[in-house]
Amino acid sequence: MSGIQLLQDILIIILAGYMTIDQNGLVIMSWFPVIVGTIAGIIMGDLTTALTIAGTFQLMMLGVAALGGASAPNYGLATIIGVFIATRTGTGIKSAIAVGLPVGLLAIQLEVVARIIANFLAHKMQSDNNNSQWKKMNLEAWLGPILFSLQTALPAILIVFFGPEVVTFILKVVPTWVTDGLTVAGGMLPVVGIGMLLHYMPVKKFLPYIIVGFVLAAYLNVGVLGIALIGFAGAYWYFFSESKKVSEPVTGATSDDEDDDYDE
Amino acid sequence: MRMMITMNDVDKYKVTKKDRRRVAVRYNFMACNLFNYESQMGPAVAWSMAPVLRKIYKDDDEYKAAVNNHFNYYNSTTVMSSMILGATLAMEERDGIQAKDAVQSLKTSLMGPLAGVGDTLVWVLWPTIMGSISGYMALQGNPLGAIVWLIANIAFWFLKLKLFDVGYTSGTKLITSLGNKLTIFTEAASIMGLSVVGGLIATVVKISAPVKFQFGKVTLNLQTGIFDKIMPALLPALLTFLIFKLLGNKKWTPTRVILLVIAISLVGTFLGIFKA
Numbered sequence: 001m002s003g004i005q006l007l008q009d010i011l012i013i014i015l016a017g018y019m020t021i022d023q024n025g026l027v028i029m030s031w032f033p034v035i036v037g038t039i040a041g042i043i044m045g046d047l048t049t050a051l052t053i054a055g056t057f058q059l060m061m062l063g064v065a066a067l068g069g070a071s072a073p074n075y076g077l078a079t080i081i082g083v084f085i086a087t088r089t090g091t092g093i094k095s096a097i098a099v100g101l102p103v104g105l106l107a108i109q110l111e112v113v114a115r116i117i118a119n120f121l122a123h124k125m126q127s128d129n130n131n132s133q134w135k136k137m138n139l140e141a142w143l144g145p146i147l148f149s150l151q152t153a154l155p156a157i158l159i160v161f162f163g164p165e166v167v168t169f170i171l172k173v174v175p176t177w178v179t180d181g182l183t184v185a186g187g188m189l190p191v192v193g194i195g196m197l198l199h200y201m202p203v204k205k206f207l208p209y210i211i212v213g214f215v216l217a218a219y220l221n222v223g224v225l226g227i228a229l230i231g232f233a234g235a236y237w238y239f240f241s242e243s244k245k246v247s248e249p250v251t252g253a254t255s256d257d258e259d260d261d262y263d264e
Numbered sequence: 265m266r267m268m269i270t271m272n273d274v275d276k277y278k279v280t281k282k283d284r285r286r287v288a289v290r291y292n293f294m295a296c297n298l299f300n301y302e303s304q305m306g307p308a309v310a311w312s313m314a315p316v317l318r319k320i321y322k323d324d325d326e327y328k329a330a331v332n333n334h335f336n337y338y339n340s341t342t343v344m345s346s347m348i349l350g351a352t353l354a355m356e357e358r359d360g361i362q363a364k365d366a367v368q369s370l371k372t373s374l375m376g377p378l379a380g381v382g383d384t385l386v387w388v389l390w391p392t393i394m395g396s397i398s399g400y401m402a403l404q405g406n407p408l409g410a411i412v413w414l415i416a417n418i419a420f421w422f423l424k425l426k427l428f429d430v431g432y433t434s435g436t437k438l439i440t441s442l443g444n445k446l447t448i449f450t451e452a453a454s455i456m457g458l459s460v461v462g463g464l465i466a467t468v469v470k471i472s473a474p475v476k477f478q479f480g481k482v483t484l485n486l487q488t489g490i491f492d493k494i495m496p497a498l499l500p501a502l503l504t505f506l507i508f509k510l511l512g513n514k515k516w517t518p519t520r521v522i523l524l525v526i527a528i529s530l531v532g533t534f535l536g537i538f539k540a
Contacts, residue, residue: 021297023296024295024296024297024299025292025293025294025295025296025297025342026292026293026421027342027386027417027420027421028414028417028418028421029414029417030417032391032394032395032413033399034395034398034399034402034409034410034413035410035413035414037402037410038402038407038410038411041407047407048405051402051403051405051406051407052402052403052405054399054402054410055399055400055401055402055403056403058395058398058399058402059395059396059399059400059403061395115299115300115301116300116301116522116526118298118299118300118307119300119301119302119519119522120519121298121300121307122298122300122302122303122306122307122335123518123519125298125307125310125311125335126307126310126332126335129310129328129331129332129335130328130332132324132328134314134318137311137314138311138314138315141294141298141307141308141311144294144297144298144307144308145294145297148296148297148299177530177533177534178530180533180538180539181526181529181530181531181532181533181534181538182526182529182530184471184529184532184533184538184539185525185526185529185530186301187469187470187471188469188470188471188503188525188528188529189301189302189522189525189526190301190304190464190468190469191465191469191500191503191504191507191525192301192302192507192511192518192521192522192525193301193302193303193304193306193337194337194461194464194465194468194469194504194507195504195507195508195510195511195521196302196303196336196337196511196518197336197337197372197461198461198504198508199508199511199512200336200368201368201369201372201454201457201458201461202451202454202458203458205451206451206454206455206458207458209455209458209459209462210458210459210461210462210465211462212459212462213458213459213460213461213462213463213464213465213466214462214463214465214466214497214501215462216459216462216463217462217463217464217465217466217467217497218466218495218496218497218501219496222463223380224376224377224379224380224460224463224464224467225377225380225381227376227377227459227460227462227463228373228376228377228380228456228459228460229377230459231373231455231456231457231458231459231460232456234455234456234459235373235452235453235455235456236452238448238451238452238455239445239448239449239452242448242451242452243445243448246445246448
């Protein structure tokens with residue numbers, strides 16, 4: 001392997017790893033195929049082929065605006081891998097799609113794993129806060145970007161060093177009920193965060209409003225903005241009727257001890 | 265009344281422009297890079313606010329409580345988060361730990377609806393427009409579309425930093441006009457927040473059991489045949505109630521609950537009750 005090839009290998013892996021960090025935060029190049037594809041093309045020294053592949057994947061991605069959807073492949077990684085394989089082997093766009101798409105699907109499985117690991121990291125940070133270990137807490141946060149970069153860097157490493165056979169092999173070896181089960185878990189797990197949140201809010205006092213929001217969404221398919229507007233109407237009414245009670249001099253003395261009845 | 269005594273603290277910290285910039289930069293880098301299924305963006309919010317909160321809360325216990333407050337479930341579009349976090353910072357600067365519940369309610373009630381607006385603009389409209397233009401250009405061998413898109417995204421990033429200040433100043437205005445009605449405001453915000461949470465239960469928690477039972481010639485789909493007939497989003501509602509109850513039990517730490525949910529998913533998928 002020549003020196004320039006090794007340099008290309010390393011840069012492609014870095015690009016793939018950084019892409020996820022960027023997508024998760026800065027959103028400057030994100031995993032938009034044309035942008036990462038152009039950069040990959042510059043690295044591989046063949047912009048023309050790269051642009052064809054990037055354009056193809058970009059248009060493929062248009063239909064799937066993945067809003068929290070875990071099933072669409074990672075088209076950004078698919079593009080990077082596609083550009084790498086196509087230019088390195090000289091086999092063109094067909095092999096780019098054949099290898100790129102399965103790798104993109106693998107990255108989505110890894111995302112579920114990364115988010116589950118991130119959960120333990122979050123707990124570590126919070127317990128450090130409770131133990132006054134703030135320096136540690138601040139440093140530990142940097143493990144997050146490292147962890148998430150592996151989501152796309154690992155598949156890139158596999159491809160760059162071992163070739164496309166590895167990807168199909170991995171997806172074949174792991175039983176489908178495991179990959180499907182993780183996807184199912186990914187759909188269910190937000191419930192834990194919502195459950196925690198409810199413990200911090202005055203659920204008992206304002207239970208009817210949860211029901212209102214639930215019914216609007218479940219039965220009437222009202223979007224979150226619509227639910228918030230109705231919630232706002234309730235809040236508006238509550239705020240002004242309660243404020244009136246407080247400012248009236250007669251009841252002014254009694255409002256002192258009525259605020260703690262729901263805190264736990 | 266209690267509030268009045270602590271409010272005339274002399275050594276109250278004044279948040280500087282540099283502080284605000286620091287939180288905004290930290291948040292707009294970290295955002296989803298600590299994303300987890302339990303608190304989602306929570307840790308990123310806590311981490312980005314931590315340095316400035318330390319300056320506001322000189323008391324260790326108050327600081328701990330304030331940081332813990334930000335570790336709670338939070339998820340919104342980063343653009344919108346800049347404004348929400350700017351506003352919460354203004355509240356904490358003014359009222360200190362007294363603002364804790366108000367901060368929680370404000371974040372909860374705004375994150376959903378603002379994400380609805382933000383996600384549509386940032387994750388649907390913008391990538392679709394830029395993607396289709398630059399995608400076609402790329403197919404013709406022209407990288408210009410991609411380059412313009414990249415530059416525009418850099419400009420957007422600076423706009424996000426700016427929006428933090430917008431949130432901060434309007435947040436301050438909000439609080440000064442509220443005066444001593446902050447408790448009522450908190451409760452009102454909780455009303456809005458809880459309505460949104462009710463909607464989240466039905467939409468964000470995804471669980472369905474499309475398993476089919478065969479009785480001679482009759483097939484019955486558990487999800488569409490029974491659960492959907494009783495109530496839409498019945499399973500998410502039941503699951504939320506169960507998890508809420510479990511979390512109220514000291515023995516069930518969030519980690520255990522998460523492992524339980526993963527175990528249920530794996531077993532359920534293995535048995536064919538759930539499908540991906």
